[in-house]
Amino acid sequence: xxxxxxxxxxxxxxxxxxxxxxxxxxxxxxxxxxxxxxxxxxxxxxxxxxxxxxxxxxxxxxxxxxxxxxxxxxxxxxxxxxxxxxxxxxxxxxxxxxxxxxxxxxxxxxxxxxxxxxxxxxxxxxxxxxxxxxxxxxxxxxxxxxxxxxxxxxxxxxxxxxxxxxxxxxxxxxxxxxxxxxxxxxxxxxxxxxxxxxxxxxxxxxxxxxxxxxxxxxxxxxxxxxxxxxxxxxxxxxxxxxxxxxxxxxxxxxxxxxxxxxxxxxxxxxxxxxxxxxxxxxxxxxxxxxxxxxxxxxxxxxxxxxxxxxxxxxxxxxxxxxxxxxxxxxxxxxxxxxxxxxxxxxxxxxxxxxxxxxxxxxxxxxxxxxxxxxxxxxxxxxxxxxxxxxxxxxxxxxxxxxxxxxxxxxxxxxxxxxxxxxxxxxxxxxxxxxxxxxxxxxxxxxxxxxxxxxxxxxxxxxxxxxxxxxxxxxxxxxxxxxxxxxxxxxxxxxxxxxxxxxxxxxxxxxxxxxxxxxxxx
Numbered sequence: 212x213x214x215x216x217x218x219x220x221x222x223x224x225x226x227x228x229x230x231x232x233x234x235x236x237x238x239x240x241x242x243x244x245x246x247x248x249x250x251x252x253x254x255x256x257x258x259x260x261x262x263x264x265x266x267x268x269x270x271x272x273x274x275x276x277x278x279x280x281x282x283x284x285x286x287x288x289x290x291x292x293x294x295x296x297x298x299x300x301x302x303x304x305x306x307x308x309x310x311x312x313x314x315x316x317x318x319x320x321x322x323x324x325x326x327x328x329x330x331x332x333x334x335x336x337x338x339x340x341x342x343x344x345x346x347x348x349x350x351x352x353x354x355x356x357x358x359x360x361x362x363x364x365x366x367x368x369x370x371x372x373x374x375x376x377x378x379x380x381x382x383x384x385x386x387x388x389x390x391x392x393x394x395x396x397x398x399x400x401x402x403x404x405x406x407x408x409x410x411x412x413x414x415x416x417x418x419x420x421x422x423x424x425x426x427x428x429x430x431x432x433x434x435x436x437x438x439x440x441x442x443x444x445x446x447x448x449x450x451x452x453x454x455x456x457x458x459x460x461x462x463x464x465x466x467x468x469x470x471x472x473x474x475x476x477x478x479x480x481x482x483x484x485x486x487x488x489x490x491x492x493x494x495x496x497x498x499x500x501x502x503x504x505x506x507x508x509x510x511x512x513x514x515x516x517x518x519x520x521x522x523x524x525x526x527x528x529x530x531x532x533x534x535x536x537x538x539x540x541x542x543x544x545x546x547x548x549x550x551x552x553x554x555x556x557x558x559x560x561x562x563x564x565x566x567x568x569x570x571x572x573x574x575x576x577x578x579x580x581x582x583x584x585x586x587x588x589x590x591x592x593x594x595x596x597x598x599x600x601x602x603x604x605x606x607x608x609x610x611x612x613x614x615x616x617x618x619x620x621x622x623x624x625x626x627x628x629x630x631x632x633x634x635x636x637x638x639x640x641x642x643x644x645x646x647x648x649x650x651x652x653x654x655x656x657x658x659x660x661x662x663x664x665x666x667x668x669x670x671x672x673x674x675x676x677x678x679x680x681x682x683x684x685x686x687x688x689x690x691x692x693x694x695x696x697x698x699x700x701x702x703x704x705x706x707x708x709x710x711x712x713x714x715x716x717x718x719x720x721x722x723x724x725x726x727x728x729x730x731x732x
Contacts, residue, residue, distance in 0.1 A: 462495060
């Protein structure tokens with residue numbers, strides 16, 4: 212059971228209450244009752260923070276940050292105490308350069324205890340906070356992000372400004388550059404292709420800031436009659452590379468209308484944008500926007516991105532990054548009409564756009580962004596935790612009160628998703644591994660027998676709709692007194708409970724939610 216240590220560790224973290232819970236559970240009956248069963252109506256928990264995969268808030272940090280970042284806290288007058296940001300987060304996102312992870316050929320920062328990356332990763336794993344990465348390769352506006360040894364080996368590059376010789380932009384079509392990048396990604400995956408400790412990989416990373424802006428395929432960052440071909444070739448190469456190596460971890464890509472193009476601005480989408488995004492989606496990618504809440508005619512998150520997100524709702528999860536950095540950018544010039552010196556306006560704009568896109572995850576940007584979320588917009592922090600992403604609960608159950616060993620019985624159950632996102636069990640990397648399960652539990656809350664309802668698929672559950680199921684079970688346990696438990700389990704990890712359910716019920720240390728008593732004759 213050691214391999215389930217991380218999953219079960221999530222259940223050991225006390226849920227953070229965002230407000231009062233609703234009424235106590237009820238025992239109910241009616242026309243749909245199953246004879247001999249105990250009928251339960253469970254209270255949906257609409258307040259607590261749950262740390263579930265591909266869901267919730269994300270802490271955001273650069274690869275050069277100190278691990279003390281995870282100890283960031285703010286005083287909240289409404290609570291009368293300090294709170295840790297990490298207690299509201301389901302993951303930590305690290306955006307860093309390839310060079311910081313791979314400083315010399317065959318040497319990797321995650322193996323070096325003196326490196327910042329090693330310390331960040333170690334601290335995140337100590338806190339049972341899954342990590343995510345974006346690897347940036349372009350040096351424009353930053354520093355040398357592709358390591359120098361790659362250029363020393365003969366990889367071609369473009370230098371936008373001779374005053375900054377270390378700010379090299381690799382040529383995406385260059386075979387030497389690709390050879391070394393492939394070697395890096397394979398080593399990267401050997402360390403981080405672990406669904407228990409890695410939340411997702413932002414797996415494109417080309418262009419300025421790794422966002423897919425101004426991607427360079429030829430010298431002088433030119434646009435030529437080969438550009439469309441190069442864009443498709445590069446998208447297939449890089450997404451296939453990550454998909455072949457990160458087989459357990461979700462992959463995401465920043466969707467915008469100029470994705471992969473050598474020029475980043477323009478109110479309309481490039482004619483091939485949807486076709487190159489289709490390559491990524493076909494290779495198992497999800498969607499992530501780096502510009503939510505940023506609305507300008509020539510760039511930002513506009514009508515095209517909004518319409519594109521709608522076409523993929525409930526098919527792939529969408530992740531959010533806020534576009535504006537309020538302590539650096541002139542956000543008051545945005546078409547959203549934000550007021551100067553009112554960062555809470557930006558937070559509201561980001562929240563509203565995220566709700567419209569039905570995102571599963573929102574981010575706490577490092578520095579002033581996180582501070583303003585907690586100091587000016589904590590109401591929205593609580594609202595997203597309660598309303599955003601997925602929030603799964605069995606609200607009505609029909610459970611046998613007595614069982615005969617070897618005899619058939621019927622379980623009835625109704626489920627709701629009260630979040631605006633969805634549970635992405637259909638991801639290529641997850642492959643429907645999460646299952647709805649009931650168990651006969653002993654006096655310690657440990658399962659004696661587990662029953663999986665294979666006809667019940669959680670990725671089908673949309674906000675506001677109840678989903679009803681009945682399935683037959685045949686117990687094969689010793690006679691005695693047991694307790695019914697319910698969970699969404701990981702079928703690849705010994706059917707261990709893996710998803711925290713939004714119900715106001717006792718949860719055993721094993722992760723099973725306590726339901727009703729049952730006697731086996």
